[in-house]
Amino acid sequence: MAKAQRRYGTEDVEHYDRPRRRTRPRTKDRPSYDDADLGRVITVDRGRFTLVMDDAPDVEVWAVKARPLGRKGVVVGDRVKVVGDTSGAEGALARIVEVEPRQTVLRRTADDDDPVERVVVANADQLVIVTAIADPEPRTGFIDRALVAAYEAGIDPLLCITKADLADPESLVSTYRALGVPWVVTQRGGDMSALQAELDGRTSVLLGHSGVGKSTLVNAIVPDAGREVGHVNAVTGRGRHTSTSALMLQLPDDAGWIVDTPGIRTFGLAHVEPERLIVSFPDLEEATAECPRGCTHAAEEPECGLDAAIEAGRLDPERVVSFRRLLEARSVPAYAL
Numbered sequence: 001m002a003k004a005q006r007r008y009g010t011e012d013v014e015h016y017d018r019p020r021r022r023t024r025p026r027t028k029d030r031p032s033y034d035d036a037d038l039g040r041v042i043t044v045d046r047g048r049f050t051l052v053m054d055d056a057p058d059v060e061v062w063a064v065k066a067r068p069l070g071r072k073g074v075v076v077g078d079r080v081k082v083v084g085d086t087s088g089a090e091g092a093l094a095r096i097v098e099v100e101p102r103q104t105v106l107r108r109t110a111d112d113d114d115p116v117e118r119v120v121v122a123n124a125d126q127l128v129i130v131t132a133i134a135d136p137e138p139r140t141g142f143i144d145r146a147l148v149a150a151y152e153a154g155i156d157p158l159l160c161i162t163k164a165d166l167a168d169p170e171s172l173v174s175t176y177r178a179l180g181v182p183w184v185v186t187q188r189g190g191d192m193s194a195l196q197a198e199l200d201g202r203t204s205v206l207l208g209h210s211g212v213g214k215s216t217l218v219n220a221i222v223p224d225a226g227r228e229v230g231h232v233n234a235v236t237g238r239g240r241h242t243s244t245s246a247l248m249l250q251l252p253d254d255a256g257w258i259v260d261t262p263g264i265r266t267f268g269l270a271h272v273e274p275e276r277l278i279v280s281f282p283d284l285e286e287a288t289a290e291c292p293r294g295c296t297h298a299a300e301e302p303e304c305g306l307d308a309a310i311e312a313g314r315l316d317p318e319r320v321v322s323f324r325r326l327l328e329a330r331s332v333p334a335y336a337l
Ligand SMILES: Nc1nc2c(ncn2[C@@H]2O[C@H](COP(=O)(O)OP(=O)(O)OP(=O)(O)O)[C@@H](O)[C@H]2O)c(=O)[nH]1
Pocket: 162, 163, 164, 165, 166, 186, 187, 188, 189, 208, 209, 210, 211, 212, 213, 214, 215, 216, 217, 228, 229, 230, 231, 232, 239, 240, 241, 242, 243, 244, 261, 262, 263, 264
């Protein structure tokens, strides 16, 4: 054992994985943080983190990253170990010493050619794709891309159609019915119980264009949220990017967490491998067992098992068409949305 370890000496390890391992303390006496408190990051502002500690959920604690973390990113939703002053008193500052392994990571890129991945939020288990039925108009290209990102990240999607007072949501709902995407419809001042039931016990992140009503939803669901709400420009039909940073809030009665995010313009999928999408649709995946090697399952594939399954009456053609639309979402430039 000792010999084997020496063969892969520390020099090799550092060389092999330089950028990350370097940030680790090198001494054997690495401090143990067993007594550190556990909390979660609820918002990030220029190197300052606001946390809520597990054992004091009503107190907001300010923190910075401790040196051993180096350049490791800390994002909203991260579970972190913290030392120092976690009292939340004025001027108190705690230090984040460790980031717990993330259960999920929702990523996006600014556009499809952008090599820089941004982590939108860590540890969410539900992506609420918020779309207004009007003002601004819904854009299915955006919804499709957000769905792809959710499936890729292993996060359950939920379609939330807002502003139902302005138009009938049925045609939009029908576009996603065959895919089996769960959906709820809301309107300002209306009954929120359907949405609340979907949020219950989960960590959800709201995502959508500016002005679709994300912060309005959060204010309706979390009584003291106090999120600022903007108006939609009557001429351009666009929101004003009122929310400028993501904020995670606890749902009433410990019913879970919700993250309000700033409106996004584009949803780049540079990080997504389309081949992995099918894993999220077990019935479709089963039908691809007999596909020729390298089959992408796209409509133009000559011998795709999905077509055979439709012919045999084993798959709903609309479901396959919808799946293939998602498959192609990656090839529509993000900026065309
Ligand atoms: N008619 C109607 N207007 C709504 C509804 N929900 C929200 N609005 C309005 O839409 C506008 C934008 O709402 P916000 O909640 O600020 O939208 P947002 O998605 O948070 O926008 P950003 O923070 O810019 O991303 C506000 O004027 C809201 O009052 C609704 O159900 N019906």
